[in-house]
Amino acid sequence: MSPLKLTFPSVSRWMLLLFVGVLMAPVLSVVSAWLPMGEGADAAMAILREMASTVLPDYVGTTLLLCGLVTLGVALVGLSTAVAVTLFEFPGRRFWEWALLLPLAMPAYVVAYAYTDFLQFSGPLQTGLRSVFGLQGRVFPEIRNVLGAAWVFTFTLYPYVYLLARTALGERTVHLMEAARLMGAPLRRRLREVALPLARPAVAAGVALALMETLADFGVSSYFGIQTFTAGIYKAWLSMDNRIAAAQLATLLLILVALLLGLERRAQRRMRFAVTKGARAGSADAQAVRLQGHRVVAVWLLCLLPVVMGFVAPVLFMLKPLMAEWTQQPWPRFIEWTLNSVRLGAITAALAVGVALLLAFSARRSAHWTTRVATQLAGLGYAVPGAVVVVGLLLPVGWLQSWAPDWQLGYWVTATVIGIVWAYLVRFCAVALQSLQSGYARLPQSLDDSARMLGASGAQTLARVHWPLLRRSVAAAALLVFVDVMKELPATLVLRPFNSDTLAVVAYQLARDERLGEAALPCLALVLVGLIPVILLNRTLRTSAR
Incomplete structure (x- = not known):
């Protein structure tokens, strides 16, 4: 029997595509607002010309400068640490393999708050130095600028490059390095002509992911007062009440993200080719280069720097004021903020996993173009910045509210969980979908064929065959979505229901008020939550390496 006969009816396929279209509606509304018709077109072009002569050059220049600095930082730190733990053997190597993942648990805005508190003029470092050495004025330059933001993003986002480069510099690279050594090539030449070319696609993919996170950030750029696209979108919407300007800036940001997403997809394809083709070549006894003496010290310092800067130091900076004000902490309100975060995370995780399971199951059973398009569209949501989702949700609400004020759409979107959960689903369905697709990739198609020959329907196959084998993937997907929702700031800041502050929002508001x-x-609570996927990722990497 042809596998195509196992597909859902055409009505179900179109309903699936329509449902994904609802998820992607915020992105479509942003793009549609770019070119209003009639008299609105002239007003929109006038706004665009006004921005082009005032704030737009600053937004573009600052964003490009920040992206350039982050590119250099994450590529240098991520690649160098991946080379160190993959191609060399030294004492403590296993420890640094997982320790270098710890900055993944740190939201960038939390690191920004910690460094600002420690390094500012009234902070403990400058105060101590002035009292000890009798110095006057500022000892260190102000961190709240583009260079400070690049520093924060570098040491929180380099694990993207580290992970992908570590995967690319796997067994095959060690074999090729050994072959080059036997041919007389010195270590420096082996690194330059063997290891780095193989890692280049992975570095490009990791840099693209890091830049997408940088463009989507609001907490760091807003707190540091730098004029990025995301900060400009919120300023145009909330301060200037100019929806067209916000939509135009959101569209420009979406274009930048689309370019980076294309770069990441292309690099991922090249990386899979480089890693899989001939991966078993070489001798079975090839070993990593063993380091001794001062080289071990140099590698330890190389691995220690990003872990300290991206995780240890921020945690210590926050622990000191927390312990000093332990008895004054608002514990009842903290419990309330935590419950709000957990409630939103649990609702979104359950819905996202349900949608992702439906999409992954449909993609497994059907090769129809509607299923393929629906799955691809849902997978793009994670690349859409939260600011773009906010604008895309509120624009049509404003239009419909002015057309039918009795419907009270604004109330349902901003005063209930509907709007914020919708925004979360747009962004984080892709996280659950990727996890479930990875789980389905490990299930042989023969299981479906056997179930079909035994007369099982599609629902029975999902419930009695797939579900028992996908429980770990479902649990991992739900956990990843839950953690992402807990840390999400831009969309939560605008769309959260009244009197429903989350840990991320409270941390931002308290830091903004100094x-x-x-x-x-709340910052340390978010760090503890962020450690959960890091621990799971480390276990997965160790299992796959065996």
């Missing part, structure tokens, strides 16, 4: 000692408690 109450960094009080912000330490």
